[in-house]
Amino acid sequence: MLRSVAEHQRIVAELIPAARTANLPLRAAAGRVLAGDQVAAVALPSFDNSAMDGYAVRAAEIATATASAPVRLPVAEDIPAGRVDRPVLAKGTVHRIMTGAPLPTGADSVVQVEHTDGGVETVAISEPARAGAHIRRSGEDVRSGDRVLTDGTPLGPAQVGLLAALGLAAVPVYAPLRVLVLSTGSELVTAGERLQHGQIYDSNGPMLAVAVQDCGAEATLLHFVADDIAALHAALDEQLGAVDLIVTTGGVSAGAYEVVKDALAEEDVVFAKVAMQPGMPQGAGRYRGVPIVTFPGNPISSLVSFEVFLRPALRAAMGYPSARRPVLAARLREPLDSPRGRRQFRRGTFDATTGEAALMGAPASHFLYALAHSNCLLDIGEEVEHLEAGELVDVWDLRGC
Ligand code: AMP
Ligand code: MG
Secondary structure (H helix, E strand, O other), X not given: OXXXXXXXXXXXXXXXXXXOEEEEEHHHHXXXXXXXXXXXXXXXXXXXXXXXXXXXXXXXXXXXXXXXXXXXXXXXXXXXXXXXXXXXXXXXXXXXXXXXXXXXXXXXXXXXXXXXXXXXXXXXXXOOOOOOOXXXXXXXXXXXXXXXXXXXXXXXXXXXXXXXXXXXXXXXXXXXXXXXEEEEOOOEEOOOOOOOOOOEEOOHHHHHHHHHHHOOOEEEEOOOEOOOHHHHHHHXXXXXXHOOEEEEEOOOOXXXXXXHHHHOOOOEEEEXXXXXXXXXXXXXXXXXXXXXXXXXXXXHHHHHHHXXXXXXXXXXXXXXXXXXXXXXXXXXXXXXXXXXXXXXXXXXXXXXXXXXXXXXXXXXXXXXXHHHOXXXXXXXXXXXXXXXXXXXXXEEEOOOO
């Protein structure tokens, strides 16, 4: 009996600890998720101020103003932005005022400079003003005590702008989880070294480290280890105190020399066959207390496993509200076959303008070129054996978060 994808998703999600929180300066906090609601300690705006360059007036005093019969009044004060005293507008006078400058006491509207002659000693005003015109009222954007952003809000430029306007220098955010990525396989060779016949370069390590970073976590990428139990134990033991999660690739299938399976046989790790393709052999549990998730070694299997099991769990643990990739309904450009009893994730391209999805490459799990040229995964249900062109299929948008 195979384990369902949903069941293994749940098992992995339960393993991942909630991220710690840290108080970070706003710029460093950007891209992370707010940990805890933020309440405004000041109002926005914090004082009544002018929305225009012009003149602060009493509207009633310029009610008759027209272009042919302007109202002339003395300019008693000049109020640039940044003035911190509190001038009072005496009856029968106006104050020249700039955008963002505090409104003088007694003024009830602002006349744009364009409706005046721009005078400095006296000014001729050629239009009446509506009471309250061009005044930004204290608290009309945010009142002091308002809850302005809630726990779980991802911080982008606009949210940072709001927090900065409220005078905050730092905010609490969820810290990235620290993930150890470890490839296993005696056939693996470091980039730059000469390949001998039978050897391959390690693609899973860099690929998964970047996938981890890409979802907001922190990756430690270790040099891969050979299919050697002692070497694997040594590599893991060295990192135990420094990581929140271990991810391995390779060595979990049904062959001989399955180093991960063998090395973790005595540990609190369960290996299971999951009803999916690619990515059937999976393992999850704890290695000496530290959560560990083991992916199969085929590159496509390992990245699909990350997308299906780890990415949503990591993002949820780090507070992101949208832990899953957006799922869209697409029309198939071509027919496809899928193994009964296995949920299949095919690589593909989704065209948002036509709403169509096309397959990219064969189902086999070593086609990295096709993976690199895909922008979605087609999610084909366990019970589906065949779909015709034009039928609807769920696609996971790999560009969305
Ligand atoms: P395994 O799961 O260890 O049986 O490996 C399955 C297939 O994936 C084999 O063809 C391996 O050579 C390949 N493979 C395993 N690990 C990696 C890796 N880190 N990078 C690229 N290919 C790998
Ligand atoms: Mg292997």
